[in-house]
Amino acid sequence: MATTTTSEEEEYMQNLRSKATELFIREEWTNAIETYSHFITLCTHHLSVPHPNPLHHQKLHKSLCISLCNRAEAKSKLREFNSALEDCDHALQIDATHFKSLVCKGKILLCLNRYSMALNCFKTAMLGNQASGNCEMLVGFVEKCKKFEFLSRSGTMDLSDWVLNGFPGKAPELAEFIGAVEIRKSEISGRGVFTTKNVDAGSLILVTKAVAMERSILGGKDLSEDTQLVMWKNFIDKVVDFVKKCHKTRNLIGKLSIGENEDELDVPDVDLFRPENVGEVNSNEDVEIDMVKLLAILDVNSLTEDAVSANVLRKNNDCYGVGLWLLPSFVNHSCCPNARRLHVGDYLIVHASRDLKAGEEITFAYLDPLSPLNKRKELSVTWGILCKCKRCKFEGEFLLSKQEVKEIEIGIERGMDVGGLVYKLEEQMKRWKVRGKEKGYLRASFWSLYSEAYGSERCMKRWGRRIPALDAVVDSITDVVGGDHRVLKILMEELKRKGGGSGGGNLEMEKVFKLAREVYGKVVKKQAMRTLLELCIAAE
Template identity: 65%
Template sequence: MAEEQMQQLRSKATELLLREEWEEAVLAYCQVINLCQDQISKTQQHPDPDHLSKLHRSLCLALSNRAEARSRLREFALALKDCDQALKIGSTHFKTLLCKGKLLLNLNRYSMALDCFKAALLADPQASGNAESLNGYLEKCKKLEFLSRTGAFDLSDWVVNGYRGKPPELAEYIGAVQIRKSGISGRGLFATKNIDAGTLVLVTKAIATERGILPSEDSGENAQLVMWKNFIDKVSGFVTQCPRTCILMNTLSTGEDEEGLAVPDISLFRPEAEENSHSNEKPDMGRILSVLDVNSLVEDAVSAKVLGKNSGYYGVGLWLLASFINHSCSPNARRLHVGDYVMVHTSRDVKAGEEITFTYYDALSPFNKRKEMTKTWGFQCNCKRCKFEEEMCAKQEIREIEIGLERGMDMGGAVYKLEEGMRRWVVRGKGKGFLRASFWSAYSEAYGSDKSMKRWGRRIPAVDAAVDSILEVAGSDDRLLKVLVDGLKKSNGVADMERALKLGRGVYGKAFKKQALRTLLELGSH
């Protein structure tokens, strides 16, 4: 009777697995596993080696199949437990080794996944000839492990080919940074060595994303609310299924008691740290909502660039380690969105011990507008630039320029008046960069107008001088790049293309060969 019941349950579970009815398959395999364990317990009282061996093989296969179904439901922690139980029964069970390898690969634990695939190949050397070959998995693991260790990403071919096909496979990467207490707010990400502009700081995959094309009419707000609800559901679902994600989510700020927050070691965010993460922490919906409110990033932010297919969408996501990056009106980092990954790189040279920052709103806007934005974001920016400009805004000439611009004042004249003011006030170095960044709209329009340049060109700074001073204090920006490239085109300044390429690395990072960067510069100049 037990033998017949076992066969019926196995057949039902296998059918559900083949039909990809994952939840039902998990329940069916739970029954198979319970029956197997019960029969093993009874057989051990009256040993029958052959029957016992057969039951162990059945249990091993059932655990392996339940792991497969659970992995499809993104219940990775439970799926890994099933794999480990199955491998205790049969350490060379090919299907289980393959399933565990795929799970570890999905969790970005490349070295451990590589070990599983190697063991699977040894267990069944003929498997390498299958359509979905183990050799393919082995090569993929080796490549991703190398990228995760070195940060040597190259997106050049994908860009030059017009983003055709899927985005290139990326790996989790943490560069020369650490989490420390921040003088800006709570905790921050800090450089542990000197870093050149364009250097990768981190690459990380989103816990969840939600994307959609928002309608331009009034219903756009409703569509955004629907997207936000879907996003919350995705995050809460994944946090419930993955204990490690719950642990990491609980390290993020909820916007309260910033100064009292503990500083997690950055190694906690490395994928391999999962091996040591055991916790009974349960997700709290209230906390999840607060974390998402404070830490979610939109893909089309001023300090971001979206590459590839999701560029036509409004997208929101949660990237854990990137959540520690604070705002500054004098930022030194930018981010690229590629698929579900975010790549954060420096937008100007950064010194060891300097905090990594990007801007939450437009850094190339006047002080008063930025001050209004801080109220919207619910914080006060006290960066050096804001403190400097707060003093400068008390000057009557600055107010006159602002009023003049509001009333349609000639842009070249506004730039000239500001430059003359800075000369009288003996503003030097970064101070010039701060004010030029705040009045960038006037500079860019003046440089873009033949009429304005004919009238004011000799009395205002050259394009490259203004761009360089802003670059020093606000990092690389698409708009600086556009003005520089347009200026080069007008003057046929081929020799200065190296300057544009250097600025381009600050906008797009160093993950591109020269030809790909030229393609991006062309796109950025339109």
């Protein structure tokens, strides 16, 4: 038969709670969680035992509520968000208006980018505590939730102040955003990400935070093999640690490709990747992780910050980073890419690098799109890619049959006059009746020739009247490969040589800004874009 709580037991529980509180204040989170768990178990047991004094149970309920809330906060410090939310919900079942539990839950939901849910928590906390002085503290959280909820719906983002101030402090916290896209079967490989409406060049497509990231300081040198191995191990450990704590992330990572049987993979609904989607209910956080599969997934889907289709925004671009972003992992490669990545802290911003039509597949350049076919084929072996894009098909069938192209390639190797080689290629394209996008394909493949020719004052004095104007070549190339920072750089340098705003300079500057939006996206205003353009010119 159940008995009431003895004074010794009450004293023991009081000491246990005091010890847990002390550990919590000292930020010894793991020990605090363990001690609170012991207290919560005892408290729950004693609540199941009848007591003659009803105030006793009220006191226990209050202690249990506070302990659950503190344990939740300690868990959140260790990024055990799922378990922390369960503690908050348990506390709120005891007292639906418990201020501290509502605030704790709101903060956790905000960390998980579930803005509208977090907003509801903070608003409820404010309504129940209007008479206290705590509401002022919540105003900032409420405004932040409203702002991020709006940004997550609209995709409007402006990094101008951060850029103009020289990238101070940590990277800004961004709102996650998924635009008008869906995941479908792809003709390129397995599954891909497709637009569901027309998208203008520079427009935002996705903003998403990394599951995990690892960075290393370059210090002006390339990373050694040992350093890369240490980075990779640390990165894997971070991913494993996170998926152990978050069943939603574990389930979503399990939907990524391992590089085999691509056509047999299921096509997940894009809504599964939205932050507000809680995911499948799975309280068993101790599910064993298939490390062989996880390593294969990371090998296929991890992205690096130094990719040809990426830009990194930070004060000193002296780091090398690798990370895993879930939805961007479905974006396939093309040698005629239409999207680029912008890295801001742990966030990945994906924007259109040229105009997209509804139903068009979004693609990145895994390989350098401004390199010749033979070089791209060589790199594709390393990546395990068999590119079947229209450009590769055209160049594969066309270039191999033209002896003149081989002579130009030999001329490049022998260091012949680049202006003469550009002139020869342009003349041959006239004879071969190459027009439109096909001309853009060839100019992109021989970009090194064009960039060296346009960058040489001596060469332009000799060949400038006999080769196409830089503007025409830029338009031709960006039409097929989208915006590229190297093309932007040479266009900006040409504008500076001409003296900027004089004699039609405003029109030319608008052309530069248009290309800059294709490279960096519409994330900053013109003055901030000028700062990025200066950085582009200064880059090696």
